[in-house]
Amino acid sequence: MYRWVRQRHMMGLRGRNFLEAPWAGGVVLLVCVIAAMLLANLPATKLYYHHLLETDLSLMVHSPDGVIDWIFPRGMTVEKFINDGLMVIFFFAVGLEIKREIVCGQLSSARRAILQVLAAAGGMLVPAIFFTAFNHGTMAANGWGIPTATDIAFAIGILSMLGNRVPVSLKIFLTALAVADDLGAILVIALFYGGKVQITCLLVALVIMLGVYFMKQMGEKRMFSYLVPAFVVWGLFYYSGVHSTISGVAMALLIPMEPRYSKEYFAHKMRWLNALMLRAASHEDFPNEEQRFYLRRMHDLSSNSVGMSYRLEHGLAPYVTFLIMPVFALANAGVEITSLEYLNIFHYSPEIGSIGMGVFFGLVLGKPLGIFLASWGAVRTGLAELPEGATWRMLLAVACLGGIGFTMSLFVDALAYTEPDLIDRGKIAILMGSTAAAVAGSTDWTKAIGYLAAALAVGISGIASGIAVSNSACAAIGALTENEGSFGKSIVFVGMAEGIAIYGLLIAIVILLF
DSSP: OHHHHHHHHHHHHHHHHHHHSTTHHHHHHHHHHHHHHHHHHSTTTHHHHHHHHTOBOOEEEEOTTSSOEEEESTTOBHHHIIIIIIHHHHHHHHHHHHHHHHHHSTTSSHHHHHHHHHHHHHHHHHHHHHHHHHHTTSTTGGGGGGGGOOOHHHHHHHHHHTGGGSOHHHHHHHHHHHHHHHHHHHHHHHHHSOOSOOHHHHHHHHHHHHHHHHHHHTTOOOTHHHHHHHHHHHHHHHHHSSOTHHHHHHHHTTSOOSOSSOHHHHHHHHHHHHHHHHHTOOSSSSSOHHHHHHHHHHHHHHHHTSOHHHHHHHHHHHHIIIIIHHHHHHHHSOOOOSSGGGGOTTOOBTTTBOHHHHHHHIIIIIHHHHHHHHHHHHHHTTSSOOOTTOOHHHHHHHHHHTTOOHHHHHHHHHHHOOSHHHHHHHHHHHHHHHHHHHHHHHSOHHHHHHHHHHHHHHHHHHHHHHHHHHHHHHHHHTTTOSOHHHHHHHHHHHHHHHHHHHHHHHHHHHHHHO
8 A cells, every 4th residue: 555655646746747847848748749640641630630620619699580690609610719719728828938038038128138139039030031032922922920929838848858058047048049930920920920900809908908908997806807808808809810829918917917916015914813723723633614714815815915917827827738739739730631741841832932941941040140140140130138147159059949830830930821732831840940949059059060961962862863863754754644744743753752761860869869
């Protein structure tokens, strides 16, 4: 019996340590990505997977005579519920984090914030330029925002696994950079990826938020006074044409950070309640009915002596990390690979462009270049200082981790395009680019350049060999078939697939070596 209780206790400790580890969220996300790809491609599950995501989740109230016919939210499917509903909670948590950093964190003063803000701006501008260079004037041009985002869970998780090899100042730098990057991504979504704006709904939502602001200014500190209007504002944003997740950020910025009770009131009241509880002692088992009453009062007093914003951020964190983001990954990372052409991220078409190259090179090259060059410029001009104990080489490695787009990139990808084929191509490029960025940022930079250059060279050689094989094959059998073009294209495709496969294999080898 003792052994069983001890084993159960040790398992509980291991589980708690795992959940508290900064890299745990990234591991869970990675598992969910693999699971989503399997569910979307295994013959036994792919039909159920796609049908489940398209299942209607709207609440319908319908009278027999049809006089009452009310549906809310209209057009809501499982996939939209995840992307427009659950992700509102994710953005709400992001908004709370942004507010904390601006009020009392690394972004609380211009001097402390300038390096991270400029690095985040560079890390968004350069990838957008990379993407536009490959896709300007094509059907894919609207996806320029895809490679501009950073996934904080993956980036911080990988940096934490490097342990003492990375100064604490760089971990703080990356965290603040990711927060500033999230703020930029939110602005991009709000300004460039909304639908047709319904002014009436938006104005009503703004009036409600204004009322919440005045309520906050008058000292209201009860949680339901903010959460109920937040739900109403979400519904209005859902129908307004501005993406509903923005409502989560907007309401998070209105949540008060000041506690309901002051330090003096807390100390005085706690002493009084403690004295009353001890006076209520009896021979009965502790706590008796009266003592339970005082303990509940003490719990309420302690809870309300911490700001609502901190309580919500701390309370939502495990649900966002281990429930909402994994569910989002399961719903959005599953790409059905109907042909190996999906893996050819280096394909270019004059009409469609190249989502693959735009996203991949935007994440792997654009992000590090943008972050590093903006940081270098800020330090060289005296606007900011290099994080304590950090070198330029370390900063470059951290800048590479900024290229892990994943969650935000997948989210923007779903907003940027309506054609499933373009969305899926974007997802594949995001997964490949984020993987390459993670490898480059977590490996010795000199070696990483060599590995990536070698892998890219092998991939390009595979493409070139495929073209060469196709040309020679077409010339050899031109007299024997009327479908010369199709045959040649198929061989080109095989060569490209080989190149990409070898590239992926070398990336996997790099991970194993690391």
